[in-house]
Every structure is written in C-alpha cells, then in structure tokens.
Amino acid sequence: MKYALFVGCLAPVMGRQFELSARKVAEKLGLELIDIEDFACCGFPLRSVDEETALLLATRDLCVAEGKNLDICTICTGCASTLAEAGKELSHDVGLREKVNEKLQKIGRAYKGEVKVKHFVRVLYEDIGLKKIKDQVKNSLEGLKLASHYGCHYLKPSDVFNEFEDPEVPKTLDQLISVLGAETVEYEEKIQCCGGVILDIDDNIALAMAQRKLEHVNAMGADAMVLMCPLCGSMYDRNQRVIERRFNASYGLPVLFYTQILGLALGIDPRELGLDMNRVKTSDLLSKLGF
Amino acid sequence: MVATKLDPKFKDEVSKTRGGQNIKRCYQCGTCNVGCPVREIEEKYNPRKIIRMTILGMRERVLSSEFIWLCSACYTCSERCPQDVRIADVMNALKNLAVKEGHVHSSFAKRLEVIEANGRLFPVSQFDNAKRKELGLPQIPPKNEEVQELCKLVGSSKPSNVGGGG
Numbered sequence: 001m002k003y004a005l006f007v008g009c010l011a012p013v014m015g016r017q018f019e020l021s022a023r024k025v026a027e028k029l030g031l032e033l034i035d036i037e038d039f040a041c042c043g044f045p046l047r048s049v050d051e052e053t054a055l056l057l058a059t060r061d062l063c064v065a066e067g068k069n070l071d072i073c074t075i076c077t078g079c080a081s082t083l084a085e086a087g088k089e090l091s092h093d094v095g096l097r098e099k100v101n102e103k104l105q106k107i108g109r110a111y112k113g114e115v116k117v118k119h120f121v122r123v124l125y126e127d128i129g130l131k132k133i134k135d136q137v138k139n140s141l142e143g144l145k146l147a148s149h150y151g152c153h154y155l156k157p158s159d160v161f162n163e164f165e166d167p168e169v170p171k172t173l174d175q176l177i178s179v180l181g182a183e184t185v186e187y188e189e190k191i192q193c194c195g196g197v198i199l200d201i202d203d204n205i206a207l208a209m210a211q212r213k214l215e216h217v218n219a220m221g222a223d224a225m226v227l228m229c230p231l232c233g234s235m236y237d238r239n240q241r242v243i244e245r246r247f248n249a250s251y252g253l254p255v256l257f258y259t260q261i262l263g264l265a266l267g268i269d270p271r272e273l274g275l276d277m278n279r280v281k282t283s284d285l286l287s288k289l290g291f
Numbered sequence: 292m293v294a295t296k297l298d299p300k301f302k303d304e305v306s307k308t309r310g311g312q313n314i315k316r317c318y319q320c321g322t323c324n325v326g327c328p329v330r331e332i333e334e335k336y337n338p339r340k341i342i343r344m345t346i347l348g349m350r351e352r353v354l355s356s357e358f359i360w361l362c363s364a365c366y367t368c369s370e371r372c373p374q375d376v377r378i379a380d381v382m383n384a385l386k387n388l389a390v391k392e393g394h395v396h397s398s399f400a401k402r403l404e405v406i407e408a409n410g411r412l413f414p415v416s417q418f419d420n421a422k423r424k425e426l427g428l429p430q431i432p433p434k435n436e437e438v439q440e441l442c443k444l445v446g447s448s449k450p451s452n453v454g455g456g457g
Contacts, residue, residue, distance in 0.1 A: 009411040012431055013419060020426055040410035040435040048360070048386045049399045051309040053445050057406070060441060107440045156366035157377075167370050193328045193365035200398035201360050208332045209363070274426075 001127050003073035003118075004065045005033035006083070008230070009041060011075050014238060015230035017274025021259035022075050022120050024273060028266050029128050029136065033073065038064045042079040043086070058086035059100050062117075063109040071116040073123050077151035077229040080119040085160045087117055119154055121228045121258055122164065125172045130179050138267035140181030143288065146261070147185045147222040148173040149213065149236070151229030152193050167191070176258060177226060180265040188216040196231035210235040211243045214251050224254040224285055226261055233257060237279045254282045264289065297348035304388065305345055311384030316374040317342045323368035323378050329361050336361045338368060338378050345385065354389040360396045407442035410435030 011019045026033050039061055043054035061083060065072045074080040090097045091113035101110045118126070124133065155167040165172055170191065174184045195209030214236060217225050225236055237255035244250055255278065263273040270291055275282045305311040323338040330336045336358055344353050353359065362382040369379045389395070406412060415431040423430060 007431075009413045012415055012423065012428075013413040016422070016426065016428070019428060023428075035429045037432055038435070038437070040438045041406045041412060045402055045412040046406065047364075047383050049390045049395060049402060050445075051383060051387050053403065053442070055309075056441055056445065057438065060437065103441075103444065106444055107437050109437075152363075152365040152367075156370055157379075158370060167366075189328075191367075193363050193367070195328070195363055197363045197365075198329070198361060201396060202333075205329060205333050205336075205361065206363070209328055212331075 001030065001123075002032040002034065002070065003123065004036050004039075004068060004070040006039055006042070006061070006072050006074040006076075006079055008074060008076035008079040009045070010078075010230040010234070014234045015075075015257070017277040018075055018230055018233065018257040018259060020277075021257060021263050021268075021273040024268050025124075025259050025263050025266060026120075028263075028268065029124075029132070031123065031128065034068070034070060036064055036068065036070075042074075042076075042082045044078045044082040047082070054082075055086055055100060056103055058083055059090060059104060059111050060107070060109055062087055062090070062115045063104065063111045065115045066112060071118070073118055073120055075120045075228075075230070077119055077153035078231060080117060080122075081153035081157070081160055084117040085157065087113070087115055088160055119228065121154065121173060121176065122161075124258075124262070125176060126164075130175055133176070133262070134179040137180055137265045139265055139289065141261060141265050141289065142181040144182040144224070144285070145185045145220075145222050146177050146182045147187055147217040147220065147225045148177055148190075149194070149217075149225055149227040149232060150191060151227065151232050154228060155191070173226070173228065173258060177261070180261060182261070185217070185220045185222045187220045187222070189213065190216075194229075194232040194235040196235045199235070206235070207239065207243050207246060210239065211247050211249065214240065214243060214253060215249070218251050218253055222253070223288065224256050224261075224282075226256050226258050228258050240280050252280060254278065254280050254285050256282065256285075264291075296351065298350040299348045301348045301350040301353075302346045304350075305381070305384055308384040308388055310377065310380030310382075310387070313374070313376045314342060314345060314381050314384075317346065317376050318374060319343060320373065322371050322373060323376075326367045326371055328365060328367065329363050333361070338362070338382070341385070342376065342378070342381065345381075353385060354392050355394050357396075359385045359389060403442060403446060407439055407446060408434065410438045
C-alpha cells in the first residue's frame with residue numbers, strides 16, 4: 001500500500017501533531033507514505049475568488065502525483081474534497097481537461113486523469129480495514145467516551161466521493177473509534193460544520209458555530225472529541241479558550257485527531273503522537289488510560 | 292421600497308459561470324435555509340433569498356452583498372436540495388462574479404498573491420521548518436516555482452489580485 005502524502009497548508013502550521021501521528025500510525029500499519037516536495041496549494045482557498053485558477057492549482061497537484069504513478073492521501077479534508085472533485089470532473093469531462101491542460105502545458109504539465117484521492121481516514125477504513133486495525137490494538141481504549149466529528153469535506157459533496165459515506169448518518173469514523181475499544185457518544189447536531197471556513201469573514205458567526213458543538217458534546221459527558229481535519233482542529237482545540245472567554249463558558253474538552261487515539265491504542269508513545277502539542281490538555285485523558 | 296434596477300440576464304450569466312449551472316432549477320422550497328448551520332446562528336444569511344434575488348435579476352444588490360461571503364462551504368444544502376441546485380457552488384459562482392466587479396472581501400483580496408509567493412496559503416517559516424526538523428518531519432520548501440509561473444500566467448489579468456473592501 002503506497003500513497004503520495006499530501007499534507008496541505010494548514011497541518012504543518014496548525015496541526016503538526018496530526019501530521020506526526022498520521023505518519024507514525026501509517027508506519028505501524030504498513031502504509032507507505034511518499035513525500036513529494038512539488039506539491040503546493042490544493043486550490044480550495046481560491047475557489048471563492050477564482051474558480052479557474054483554483055482548478056489549475058488542483059490539477060497541477062494531480063499531475064505531480066500522476067508523474068510519480070501514485071494516488072494521493074491527504075490529511076486535510078478540504079484538500080481531499082478539492083483534489084477529488086477536480087480529479088473526478090477532469091476524468092469525465094474531456095473538454096474541460098483539454099482546456100485546463102492547454103494552460104498547464106505552459107508550465108510543462110498535462111493531466112491524463114488517472115489519480116485517485118482519499119483522505120487518510122478513508123485509507124484506514126478501506127485499505128487497511130477495521131479488522132486489521134482491531135487485531136493490532138495493544139492498549140484498548142475501554143472506558144473512554146469519545147465524540148466523533150466528521151469534517152464536512154470528508155463527507156461532502158458525496159458524489160465526489162462516489163457515495164463512500166452517508167453524509168446524513170456517517171459511520172466510518174465511529175466504527176474506527178469503536179474497534180479501539182472506546183465508546184462512541186452520540187450528540188445533538190453531530191454533522192454540523194465547525195465554521196472554520198468563515199472565521200476570517202465573520203469570527204462571531206464562526207466561533208458561535210463551533211461553540212454550539214462544544215456545548216452539545218460536553219452535555220453528553222464525552223472525555224474527548226475526535227476529528228480528522230486540521231481546520232476543525234483549529235476551531236475546537238486552538239480556539240477553545242477564545243470561545244470559552246467570548247461565550248462565558250468552560251469546557252476544557254480535549255480535542256484529538258483520530259490518528260492520535262489510534263496511535264495510543266496501537267501502543268505508540270504519547271510523545272511520539274504529539275499529544276503535548278494539543279492546546280487543551282490531554283493529561284487527564286492519558287492518566288485515565290494508565291499513561 | 293427602493294426600486295432596484297433589474298437585469299433579467301443575470302441568471303443566465305450565473306448559470307454560465309462555473310458552479311452556477313443549475314441555478315434556474317430552484318423552486319424556492321427553502322430546504323437550503325432549514326439545514327444551514329450559518330443561518331442557525333445568523334438569520335440574515337438566507338441562501339434561498341440570495342438565489343431568488345439572483346433569478347429576479349437583482350445583480351448589483353447580490354454581487355455587492357456581504358451575505359454571499361458567509362457560506363461556510365459545508366455543502367449540507369447542496370446534498371439536500373431536491374432540485375440539485377448545488378447551492379454551495381452557486382455561492383462560489385456569485386463570489387467569483389462579485390470579484391470581477393471589484394467586490395472582493397478583504398480577507399480574500401491578497402490570497403492569490405500569498406499563494407504565488409509561498410506556494411501555499413499558510414507560509415512555512417524558518418521556525419516552522421526548524422520545529423519540523425526536531426520532530427523528524429521533512430522540510431517544506433518556502434516557495435514553489437511552478438506555482439509562481441502558473442500564477443503569473445493567469446494572475447496579471449485576474450481581478451482576484453485586486454485589493455479592496457467587500
């Protein structure tokens with residue numbers, strides 16, 4: 001199993017613990033991740049202002065992977081959906097592909113339409129599989145109550161992902177949590193968006209969106225929230241104190257990337273999983289697990 | 292009520308813009324509004340109304356509106372729309388057209404420039420790379436020459452490089 005690893009813009013700056021833990025669990029599970037220096041922006045940040053240039057950037061990344069004969073595995077859900085959407089459209093729409101290639105040829109690139117794009121968690125679910133993960137669990141997470149948060153772009157637009165998940169009642173992340181021995185907690189408005197995309201547009205609205213979810217998860221007595229997108233992570237973890245101050249609330253809710261709890265279950269040292277890099281302290285959670 | 296100049300061709304313009312192809316299918320059921328997480332917080336954001344105004348031809352009002360920038364791109368409306376209007380994509384089409392008219396939200400004004408300079412939206416500083424080295428993570432190059440070339444190719448004529456308020 002081999003993929004080109006697409007780390008994206010956000011994780012290296014605001015979610016190093018995600019990148020770090022993803023690499024560690026991949027190694028443990030026999031998933032080979034190839035680093036490619038030529039990858040750049042996936043195009044998502046430009047879609048609002050310039051769809052054409054955004055598509056060119058996405059396609060350029062696809063070309064880079066195609067040149068190495070590799071499919072792409074991303075750790076950001078936004079990159080996953082942007083690259084997968086571009087890839088799907090370009091493999092079906094020959095006219096569009098020709099138009100895009102006309103421009104890309106000027107920088108010496110052309111896309112044939114052969115690259116598949118998956119988020120890291122989807123790779124775990126589909127390529128590694130629940131059974132293999134379960135078999136490798138060394139430290140069961142029994143006794144932990146975890147609330148899953150699916151990033152919007154892991155699920156939607158669902159046709160981009162060939163209906164791999166049910167966007168209304170998603171299940172893959174919950175199953176991946178359950179096989180580690182932890183209990184998954186249901187909560188109100190589970191599939192609601194973190195608001196991260198509009199944080200720069202209107203922080204009052206964006207932070208209020210995130211606050212609602214923290215409120216709902218907290219109400220169910222979860223030990224932690226588990227997610228898989230660096231933008232969602234920045235909203236619930238990095239901004240949790242800001243939210244607490246602005247809304248006069250107190251949560252202290254640990255927010256972990258799935259790869260971090262998976263790593264713990266696989267017996268990887270917490271320091272190697274960057275658990276000390278999470279903003280909301282994870283020490284109580286770790287002591288609950290006997291670390 | 293103040294009379295607004297209507298442009299009956301606006302809906303055609305939107306439907307020819309990438310992402311806006313299905314706008315004319317909207318029959319105003321309001322499913323988009325019901326599931327919208329932004330509207331849940333701020334009622335002023337009203338995707339159904341934005342589409343109605345677009346179909347009615349209220350071009351200037353729509354394109355200069357701050358509301359088109361509030362979509363959080365969660366795609367809930369796009370998934371649930373019984374007419375497959377692909378509302379989140381329509382919002383992108385409207386924003387793209389707004390930018391061409393000079394209505395760029397300030398937080399987006401310099402994005403192309405930033406990506407051109409660094410190859411990415413969030414530049415990786417020397418400090419970040421030093422930290423990565425400590426952690427055993429590979430270095431990330433501070434720029435990408437191909438992206439610079441590509442941005443130059445499309446950039447000079449693109450209004451997304453123009454500053455200004457939204």
